[in-house]
Amino acid sequence: MTRLALSAALALALVLALLLGAAGPALADEAPPEPPATTEFRSAPEPAANDFEALLASCDQKLTRCEKENGVGYLGAAYIAIWVILLVFFVATRMKQARLVAEMQELRARLAKLTEERAG
Amino acid sequence: MSPSLPTTAARRPLVWMPYLLGAGLVASLVFVFFVAPTELKMGEVQRIFYFHVASATAALVGFIGCALASLAYLVLRMMRGYEVLARVADRLAVSFGEVGVLFGLIVLITGPLWAKPAWNTFWTWEPRLVLMLLTVFLFVGYLVLRGYAKTDDLGKRLAAGIAVIGGPAVYLIHVAVEMWGGNHPQVMTGQGGGLEPGPMRTTFALSLASLCLFAGYLVWQRYQHHRLVEQVDDAYLTLSDLEEQP
CATH class of the missing domain: 1.20.5 (Single alpha-helices involved in coiled-coils or other helix-helix interfaces)
Structure with a gap:
């Protein structure tokens, strides 16, 4: 009984994994394109006080971040x-x-x- | 049969453990809020990442532990002379399952709280999220069945079978984004730049280590708890046998 249950469980798990593995890429091909997943986290740079260009860029970034400050x-x-x-x-x-x-x-x-x- | 208590002396070496682990968790929290820099694109809310990913790791390790211990239980219970080890494996499986579900619950709560400001929605039916939800449901099912079965052998075997089925789900969660897409961040497993070296990596390493060690301690606590429950049950049986004797 246990052997049967164990074999059935393992077989089912294997079949599920194979089915999902085979069906997955096909499903992904048909799906509409998604925004790419974030693959890196970087800290916000702190520009030098006399580097006006960098300060302006930093302001832009801060504004974007402010939208998410909630x-x-x-x-x-x-x-x-x-x-x-x-x-x-x-x-x-x-x-x-x-x-x-x-x-x-x-x-x-x-x-x-x-x-x-x-x-x- | 004389039931014996797990002696306090046996637990004494680990008395200091909760304090050490608690200090580790507090230190991680300090690093998360005061040492780790604000992330460039996501802002402050990215700080959820440190405990969210560490909790997910602890949950997945708990699920794998539960599946392996259940498999060991199913095998050992059929072998003569390994009954004690089979009981140990069964207790371990339940303990791993409980801690896995606990951390899985944390992941399912912190994930949507991060998703709302980052993706502008609490939930999206993307593969990794759905698989995680289903896996947590599966192990909740395992715990319910195992709790209902108590000492019933068939119930224990069925519960162990469910846990074994849950094992491969952990691998599928790990590879979900690569296999089926989705916009779940791939910072740890993707091909991008990963986590910035320096305070970000240090904070993540500290959070991961402290949460996983705490999860390990909780597994040990739950194991001791289940052992005590069995001993109390045995003691009641012995007592009733003695009282029934003329």
Whole structure:
């Protein structure tokens, strides 16, 4: 039963991977062209104070970035979400574990008492 | 049978671990906001990248760990004399699965929060996003089935089968943009300039290391938790056996 389930699972996974691999490029050919994916992240340069041309270019870039500055709220929300999720998970696990340890200690005490009674 | 507690002494060497890992995470956060420069085109919101990609890496490692441990469980449970190892593999699979889903959830929350200012939409049905969503659903399904099965052998086997199927999905997520297109940034895996050397790379390396180590610690915590649950169940069984004896 397990062997059959295991073989079926592996075969299905393999077939799915092959199908997706074969169909993918064909589907991509028919799709309308998309904007290219970003492949690099570069820091914004800080021009020298006497380089007016660079200062003007920097202003243009800053203006473009300003259109996206509303992203600061999303940035804050993202980092708050990350920390809340991690903290809740960590604290919940620790609390459950502490409760289990206490339960286990109580069970051990009960077992010891029962064994003692039986022996006596 | 006398149930034994995992002793506090056994856990003592790792008591300092959460503090160290917490300090690592805080240091990463300081680097993200105060050391890493503002990105040229995307601006401030690009700072989501550091924890988003690190979380995705932790999630994918969790899914691979779950799939491999499930495979090990399915194989070991059929071999005579390896029952203990099979239980270890089963516990490991659940622990990896839980942590994978946790970080997958973080990716699915931070991704749209980055997409809105960058692409002007919270969600787009591009291959990598869809595959990630489906993979997280698949492993949530695994956890639900595994939690429902508890000690039932058939349920455990079926859940393990689902996890094994989820393994190849991780590879597909990795190659999704190259194979099927999409405008998901390809900074780490693409052929472009990549991440700028200096503070950007340092910040990313620190975030990746601290989040992955924290994920590893969470897997260990969850493993200990599942071991304790099994021991408590065993202790109840022993107690009821003793109480029923005349």
